[in-house]
Amino acid sequence: MYPWVSCLLCVTAAQMGKRHNMKASTGLVEIIGLTEKFTFNPKEGIDNPVMVITEDFVSTPSPRLCVLKREEGESYAFHLRVERGCQGHVIRNVVSGGIAACSGLKDGDRLLEVNNCYVDDVPHPEVAKMIKQSGHQLCLLVLDGEEYEQAMSRGQDLRGLARGKGCKPPRLCHITRDPVSGLGINFTPIEGGKGRFSVNLVKGGAAEKAGVCKGDHLVWMNGAAVSDLTHSALSRMMKKCGDHITILVIDSESEKNYMQQRMPILPAMAVPHNLPYRAKKLHLVSGPEGYGFLLRLEKAPSGRTFHVLREMDRGSPAERAGMKDGELLLEVNGESVESLKHEEIVDRVRLSGRQISFTTITQQGLEFYTRLGLSPLLFCEDGSVEREKESSISASATEQSPQKEMDGSCKPRRCSLQKGPLGFGFNLGCVPQCSGTFISQVAFGGPGQSAGLLVGDVVMEVNGQNVEEKYLEDVILLVKEGGHYLSLVVMDKTGYNKLKQHDTPTRDISDSEQEEDGYEISSL
Template identity: 35%
Template sequence: MASFQPRVIKLTKSEGQTFGFFLRVEYEKEGHLIRNIEKGGPAEQAGLKDGDRVLRVNGTFVDDMEHSRVVELIKESGLCVTFHVLDEVSYDNAKISNISLSETELSKPSKPPMMNGVAASSLKPKLCFLVKTNDGFGFSLKSTKGYQGMFMTDVNPSGAAEKAGIKNNDRLIELNGENIESCTHDQIATKVKDSGNTVMFLLVDEETDRYYKNNKKLKLGASLATVKHLPHKPRITELTPGPDGYGYYLRTGKNQSGHFIKDIDPGSPAEKGGLKELDRLVAVNGEPVGSLEHEEVVEKIRLCGMKCTMMVMDEETHRMYIMGGVSPMQYWEEVKDSYSYAPAPVPAIPQQAEESASVPAIPVENPTPEAPLAIQEREDYKPKLCKLEKSPTGFGFHLNAIRGVPGQFFKEVVEGGPADRAGLKDDDVLIEVNGVNIENSNHNEVVEMIRNSGNNLEVLVAEKEAYDYFRAKQIPITTLLLGISMIEAAHDQPKPEESQEEEKEREDETCKRPDTPPSQAETRDRSCSSSSSSSSSEDEKF
């Protein structure tokens, strides 16, 4: 069953390096195509496949955009860029089915093909993952006169191929995500050899092959396949929060996209439910979250109420699915009827999301977006007054905000930089800039205030836990909470030493560290370089 779910690919490169692919438009083919992926380059390591279509660049929909402008957008991204891509088969089938690639229906699975008025859901290609034994992979290939492609033969009983789900006369469609229907026997043999000790095949049996050949509009590909034969599977757990919540943190990965389970509390619902350290979160209540911002995922979990159905997978399973060019949501589609879940309601205005996302205990059956976090009762919460003096490389922090939600918070505080030495920490919430309260100001206004402050900046901030406490108690956050001695101490800070980090200004953000890929926890799309370049080439290397 094709889900038409785009993959989110985040690429980073070093100065002077390329991303390792060509972007093309081709005669009689729609879309912006990924071609000529360099072996071992950033594109291959991130999971780009030959024939992928680029749908979005840094969140901007580009499928209907002039090719030269797409090239320009990628060049403007500098050393890091985030793509939403769709594999070739899914893209072609989406176009045939007139599915809008810019709309939310992308994430909805398409209807299964029909045969004689009945859903042909059982007639699917199959993905088979083979692990070489001492006897090899346990199959041979043959060609049949008058038929396209290569067919499996001499499948050894109890061999690697049979254990992987392969049968005699299965026709080979893809190898490691690459269509090889037009390849020769020798070419396929070379590709299998180059694959090493593991290989992923997409195959069809005789009945399925006949069905798809009789339905010319449907193109065979991994997005239509069953994943029931794959040895490594995502794991699905249904969690009920305890008094201290679910007992884990949700983090974003460094230099990679995704949301990861961290710091699981012993004996917590998360541990009892089978979550493991560094599990990748794939879906919440049946909704894929891989392409969502961190705050959006946190909000989905918060709105689950007293039961949350989560699908996760470990790194080995993730690599296997990447190898096959297939979404783990296909596994969910095959097993979802075994789970009772309800899609989370979507609030009109999202609650301020907690950045490190320790999912809280939810005290009521039907929580509202305004439901406060479970906050430890303390009487010693205080904000912080920090005085920064800009070094030649800047203040040394990122300022983040969530679209449509009041408030600004700090991220990626540079170790040893002015912000770090002044006492700022990641996730501190900004309250005042140079004595002016900015809690109801928009992001651009706050950025402008910081820019206009010159070389000296005074900020009143609160740690996230303290901020939530004051909000819950409806206590205004001002310097009056500090006491006179703390205010004087902040004004008497010694002049900071110069930092060695390089500063670059972006269009929509300020005070950011250069050459650092944007965190997945940030909700504002931004480039890593302000330089721009245009090209009219229809075949551009990146």
């Protein structure tokens, strides 16, 4: 009898002698060193349950959640790299004592999620961009480098380790005061929870129209978390907000799930509702005279300098793409221009050949996001499609009779999509003043664009179910339930409005005018 056998199996020598005829290497139990691999003779049976040992024990990877908070001008103090011969997005150069190190990040960690979004299969530039756009707070799910390599070698599904399952995303809602009913919202402290507030709504009021739902919990107001606020402090903030307020809210069940998983609820995770300003991505193809606009470096009254787009030539690629005089340039081909000199931007434009993409925003839009402490690129719309298509449709429509015009423009379109590495490639937004959802963003080159979705399209059906009277959250759930395949029935916004007017002639036309004021939507 070997003295270490009883230690390994928790079985006494006497028990072994009574129940088993064991040989060191060729008998009923084969023991090699101190491994956990055993070969049993099934005819003998096993009396002691602790001797039931799996052939190969496979450990489950243990990802870590790291929450990073920084102040204006501070760095998160780590690098994200893609290395030759090394799989995944690698965390490197974690500064000792820095924000990343204090949050638990370690050199060699692999990044799995950014703000509750799985990124292991997302291209590195997109992941880096997501981190930069997150603002002053960042939520990362990481896995130890050695564990990651082992999991990959075993073919384990790392997506299965994702957090936030079953949670609806928070909503970032911008509320504009109604002259009669005000903001249409107030807050009640949740008993037993400091800094936690439940939402009370005026039915049909401004807050409800802006996407806030009954029973929501307040997370954030005008750029400030409410977790440390008293009810009186929150009331004072409300009084100072003026005619507009931007809040982050979430339903109570999802908040509970986030709290159980110790995940922060951040604006970068949110679905935008009724935001007054959105950055636009414009795609231009050069003509004989170039792109047809001027780029100027101008100083604002605040003293800051901006790269400003000016003097779009009539009929130029810039004008057709939707570029407006006075807009600020944020990106060239997805690269931020914030730290670039004027000459460097011009060089990038020239080197891009005959095609280029610009991301722009109005001066007021930039100020809006700056006040909230958010990146203006966080909720970017794609305004890439040229205006010639829209113009040709308008010209041909004028030649038709009113009835034929309505028949042609009120034709729903069925769009079938298959989920790609970055999802379905579109975002949904809610329509103010009435129920319903529309396509608020279409990713360039994604499944949504390939299927024919256009920004501004009204969503009528999701996987065969009518959603014209459903709220945004319900529509999003239907999309998710479809898995990797999605069937949408959509209609051009103008045609949809004409169809509804034809069906219900008494509809107030001013509703559609207010709808336009609430959103900046570019036709693709």
